[in-house]
Every structure is written in C-alpha cells, then in structure tokens.
Amino acid sequence: MKLMSCPECESEILERLGTVCPKCGYTVGYFNETNKRPKYAKFFALSVFLPFISFLTIILTSINTISFIFGIVIFAVFAYKSCPYFYRNLFITNFEKVFFWLVWILVNSLLITMIYNVLNKLQLI
Ligand SMILES: [Zn+2]
Structure with missing residues (x-):
C-alpha cells in the first residue's frame, strides 16, 4: 500500500480512494x-x-x-x-x-x- 501525506494536516495516510484521514477527516478522492x-x-x-x-x-x-x-x-x-x-x-x-x-x-x-x-x-x- 502506498502512503501519501494528507493535504489538510500532512499526516501519513493511505493513497487509496476513500481513505479517511484519522486526524482531520480528509477523504482521498476526486471531489475534495x-x-x-x-x-x-x-x-x-x-x-x-x-x-x-x-x-x-x-x-x-x-x-x-x-x-x-x-x-x-x-x-x-x-x-x-x-x-x-x-x-x-x-x-x-x-x-x-x-x-x-x-x-x-x-x-x-x-x-x-x-x-x-x-x-x-x-x-x-
Ligand atoms: Zn489529515
């Protein structure tokens, strides 16, 4: 699994679509x-x-x-x-x-x- 840094809070999250950042609630997807x-x-x-x-x-x-x-x-x-x-x-x-x-x-x-x-x-x- 690839990791990326959350665009909102910069903590490490999974790159997969639909992943929700545990810190700030940012969701990986197209519609953010x-x-x-x-x-x-x-x-x-x-x-x-x-x-x-x-x-x-x-x-x-x-x-x-x-x-x-x-x-x-x-x-x-x-x-x-x-x-x-x-x-x-x-x-x-x-x-x-x-x-x-x-x-x-x-x-x-x-x-x-x-x-x-x-x-x-x-x-x-
Ligand atoms: Zn975040």
Whole structure:
C-alpha cells in the first residue's frame, strides 16, 4: 500500500480512494478540491462522447472525399481534445492513468482503422 501525506494536516495516510484521514477527516478522492470535480467530469464526458461523435462523423462523412476530409479533421480535433495527457494531474492512481491511456489508444486506433478502410473504399490510397 502506498502512503501519501494528507493535504489538510500532512499526516501519513493511505493513497487509496476513500481513505479517511484519522486526524482531520480528509477523504482521498476526486471531489475534495472544488476545481477537480468539474474538470474530472469534463474529461470523463470527453473520453466517452468524443470518440462516439467521431465514429458517427466518420460514417456520415464517408459518402464522398470532400466531406470525408472534413470528417478526418473533426476526428483529429476530438482525439486531441480527449487526450489523457492534458488531464494527467487529475489521475490519483497509476491504474487510472494506464486505464484512460489504454482506452484512448484503443478507441483511436479503431477510429483510425475505420478511416483507413473508408480511404480505401474511396480509392484515395
Ligand atoms: Zn489529515
């Protein structure tokens, strides 16, 4: 078990989520610091909805070359926006960090494969 120092009273407490500091009652979690909650919620929403919107965009824009280039641009912007790199200070545990990176990499490789297939179909490559 990893230890961390309590942000309120600096005594040693477990790093695990939900740990309550025996001295001051601080709870380890996402929702202690006021600015973390909206940011985490935003990141979570982005990592769920953006790939989904990208997926629909790729399907809808695959009818012709010009619209598809537009679709690829949207995909690239969304992939960038939902990159866990910009949210790295939100992650408390390594598991979370690895989990979100894996999800991001997996989802975006699937979308890139889709883009590749459409490009093939449109005979652009
Ligand atoms: Zn404490």
